[in-house]
Amino acid sequence: MSQPNFPIRGIQFYDGPINIQNCTFRKFAALEGRHTSALAFRLNNAWQSCPHNNVTNITFEDVPITSRVFFGEPGPWFNQLDMDGDKTSVFHDVDGSVSEYPGSYLTKADNWLLRHPDCIDVPDWRGAICSGRYAQMYIQVQKTSNLRMKIVKNDFPGHPLFLEGALTRSTHYQQYQPVVTLRKGYTIHWDHTAPAELTIWLINFNKGDWIRVGLCYPRGTTFSILSDVHNRLRKQTTKTGTFVRTLQMDKLEQGVPGRSHYYWDEASGLLFLKLTAQNERERFAFCSVKGCERIKIKALIPRNAGVSDCSATAYPRFAERPTVDVPDAQEAGRGAAGE
Incomplete structure (x- = not known):
């Protein structure tokens, strides 16, 4: 044939x-x-x-x-x-x-x-x-390369996106690169135990752009979370802030540069963060004028933890109503959908 x-x-x-x-x-x-x-x-x-x-x-x-x-x-x-x-x-x-x-x-x-x-x-x-309004996350996990990631937008929980990672399985780390809608909430899950070390790079974010993420971890996990700016040209990394635990989800909105909050909802197994870009970005640059803004999570995970997929406890509890943040532009002529 x-x-x-x-x-x-x-x-x-x-x-x-x-x-x-x-x-x-x-x-x-x-x-x-x-x-x-x-x-x-x-x-x-x-x-x-x-x-x-x-x-x-x-x-x-x-x-x-x-x-x-x-x-x-x-x-x-x-x-x-x-x-x-x-x-x-x-x-x-x-x-x-x-x-x-x-x-x-x-x-x-x-x-x-x-x-x-x-x-x-x-x-x-x-x-x-x-x-x-769209941007990207690079989700980089250390010391493992064979995890499958599931990312869910909270207003369409029945339509997850599964990513295998952009790198070969023989590497010592893996990177997942979803395009995301800004000003929305997401949850992230894994087909095995969550990675103990994870870095989120804010890619194509303009100053003030934000998303909320809930990352699935086993119950009993403890966290150390900081933010930094990595200048790849100068090969310099500068710590820019820390995340401290709050017992109220609403406190995620009250972070200031240098001091943000994380909310660990142990009942659902989700670690919630609000990720906001702090610096300006040139038009076609991936990262800000100061370098790539990153959030680094180190998790102390209990031994023999199972699969880190919190979908069943995340939804419908954290589901959101679908909204249109940017109205569709006026059709300029006879559009493609009308042919």
Whole structure:
């Protein structure tokens, strides 16, 4: 049996941020048994997709709307479409020249970390048109590389995202790189015991951007938590603050630079933190002008602890009502969803 032809794509996004301006795509049209699109994503991508990938002033000639973008589907060349970068593909349609919705973000249809109730599905693209404010976390775990991470957005607890990690299993650490909606709450779970050492990097956060996270740990765990700024160019790390325990969830909102709170809800097994960027970021930089802002958690975990998956105790208790923080931009013309 012959293998179907390699998918035709004009430009493919990978890593990023990739900035595409003033491009014309001509005669991209699907062929029988061969996926064709002007814009697409790297195949079998274990790494990441930057939410600041962006396009401006794109024109199409003899390209049906159905062939403007393709996020992929399981099958030849795409395999199972289940690598971490495949699951998190996204780009910003700055002026709406691709989707007809200025300011929108185009994301994989089943990425519920980015979706909200007003997103518009485009089945031909296997994608959705969404509005929002997005950034990334790098969740780096030490002394283990084979944990599978589950991250859940609190307003869609029935749609978790599973990540295997971006690095090979032979390394001494692992890194998970989800794209997240800002100003939302999340919980994070593992398929074995939670890692004893974990660092969260705030990536593509602007000053004042925040998220809340609840990380699952075994009961009886104790914590040491600090924040720092790591300047990779100068190879310097500066401690910027500590987290102290509070017995009230509301106190998470009362942190000040240098002194924040953590809330350990032992009944559910969730360690709650509010993570807020303290420094300005240049437009296409991953980290702030002072360096990468990080939160480092060291956990003293009881021996013989089991699997650290707190989903059953987290929800519906910490579920939130889905909301739309950024209204969808006005459709500029006849949109992709209307074709």
